[in-house]
Amino acid sequence: MGQVEIAFEAPAVDWWVLTPQIILVGAALGLLLVASLAPRALPDWVSTIVSIATGAAAAIVAAVQWAAWDLAPRPTLNGAFVSDGFSLLLTVLVGAGVVMTALVAHSALDRYDMAPPEFAALLLASAAGAVVMAGANDLIVLFLGLESLSIALYVLIALAGRRASARESAMKYFVLGAFSSAFFLYGIALVYGSTGSTNLSGIGGFLFGSIRETDYLLLAGIALLLVGLGFKVAAVPFHFWAPDVYEGAPSPVTGYLASIAKAAGFAALARVLYVAVAEQSTAWAPILIGLAFATLAVGAVMAICQNDVKRMLAYSSISHAGFVLVGLSAVAGSGEAARWIVRVAGEESLILTTGATGAVSSAVFYLIAYSFMALGSFAVLSVLGSEQQSADASAGGADASPPHALSRYGGLARRRPVLALAFTVLLLAQAGVPLTAGFVAKFEVIRAAIDASGYVLAAVAMVTAVVSAFAYLRVVLAMYAPEDSADGDDSAPAARAGRPRWGGLPLTSVFAISLAVAVTVVVGVLPQTLLEWSRDAVLSIIL
Secondary structure, eight states: OOOOOOOOOOOOOOTTTTHHHHHHHHHHHHHHHHHHHSSSOOOHHHHHHHHHHHHHHHHHHHHHHHHHHTTOOEEETTTTEEEOHHHHHHHHHHHHHHHHHHHHHHTTHHHHTOOHHHHHHHHHHHHHHHHHHHHBOBHHHHHHHHHHHHHHHHHHHHTSTTSHHHHHHHHHHHHHHHHHHHHHHHHHHHHHHHHSOOBHHHHHHHHTTOOOTTOHHHHHHHHHHHHHHHHHTTOTTSOTHHHHHHHHSOHHHHHHIIIIIHHHHHHHHHHIIIIISGGGHHHHHHHHHHHHHHHHHHHHHHHHTOSBHHHHHHHHHHHHHHHHHHHHHOOSSTTOOSEEEEEETTEEEEEEOHHHHHHHHHHHHHHHHHHHHHHHHHHHHHHHTHHHHHHHHHHTTSOOOOTTBGGGGTTHHHHOHHHHHHHHHHHHHHHTOTTSHHHHHHHHHHHHHHHTTOHHHHHHHHHHHHHHHHHHHHHHHHHHSOOOSSOGGGGOOOOOTTSOEETTEEHHHHHHHHHHHHHHHHHHHSOHHHHHHHHHHHHTOOO
16 A cells, blocks of 8 residues: 655745744854853843844844835734734834843843843843734744743843742743643634634634534633733733732833833734634623723722832833723724725735724824833833842841832932932823823824724723822922922932943943933824834735
8 A cells, every 4th residue: 555645845934024933042142152152251231232233123123124025014924923014023122122122221230139141131032922912913832922922021020039038929921821821822722723723814704704603612711811922911800910910020020021022912812802803892892891891990900009109010011001902902893893804906905994993003103102101111110220229227226128119219309410300200290290191192192093983991991090190290399399208319220330420320330211202202202103104014914
């Protein structure tokens, strides 16, 4: 009996599409290799320079691809990964986040006793996972990106191992993250069982035009996917890990968690909902609206109850996730399908309707604006260096208040007026004060909700914005209030004396904070360019 030979045809690989990921992973592996083979420890600045150069290179390559391809989607790996305007814009954001995190961490690594090469390699590896999540067109590839991001973050938090709070945060994040990954995998299995595909475009094409309201296997799979991704973006009720993890993690890592990791999670959520299961929008939109309600309310109420600035920003991050959910849940029209079919070059394609495009683009704009606000805010917390001063004060029998207690920020405007002014701008932007990026971002998602007839959700978003503003104003008032205590220097930053400084602050951190403030103000005053980029990026999502 003759043997039947089955030829395996490897998928074509467009290496130019994968260039940003190759840069990030290659730099991480190269840095680890050099650091392990070097006869002596590399200087700290080497790891920082590598991180900054790599993040900038990935962002520049993505920008060049954007300009060269005119936002035309380019799939590779048999359609499992796609480079389009959506993924490229998120890649630029990830690259900027890497640059800012590396700048802030440079002056804090010694304080947290973290090895610079390992920190830089893990940062770049997590960024590569975030880029994969932004461009994944297959649930399996999406899961690989999710785990690459998550595992690197687990270790990044635990890298400050001598701090008990960091070890506890890493363990909590790891255990709950494993549970969420299990939910996500089970959701993939159910969706595959219902549609016969894990490719997002394939799932969308299979479901298009079909009547499957009673396909409970598919609905269960969608629900489990929402659980897995809801954990990553800290949506209520999957948020319980966020305050403790954000508080215990090193401040530069916390800023990265609150911005880039959250942006990657929402990018994956947008692709799953609007590419794969948009036909089921009548089923998942009410769930998403419920998540948005709960996330807005819990985040705002809990933020105003905190007397610790870092925990307040953690709950604030949950509230901001609720605003992004408002944008994503604003499906065009009551009961209207999120897509329509068109014929392009003789072939049928699926594209987002105008209303759905506005909904997703408002969420993308909010993610970009909030990422810079979060990175800048946690950079301010990092340069204050109150962790080390609190430990020294405790050893000497002095004030043992929490490192970021609100009382420690009293009189900061008198001691460090420029830093206090920068922090004020970032806090007011998160509160949604006009002429800042935060105001435009909130306005866009609320307008998207109103366009989709989500008047109640829009009203709740506006009310919670007012409520959460109280939390930010408390910090601002504390900074500009007269200082009564004698321990007013507790917030003086601790860093190696040999490092470049400006006004008593680490120069690298000053650059990062200045960039965050500049983007926040410029986008608030002139938002049109970023709004157009967001709309163009969403229009190019491959389906």
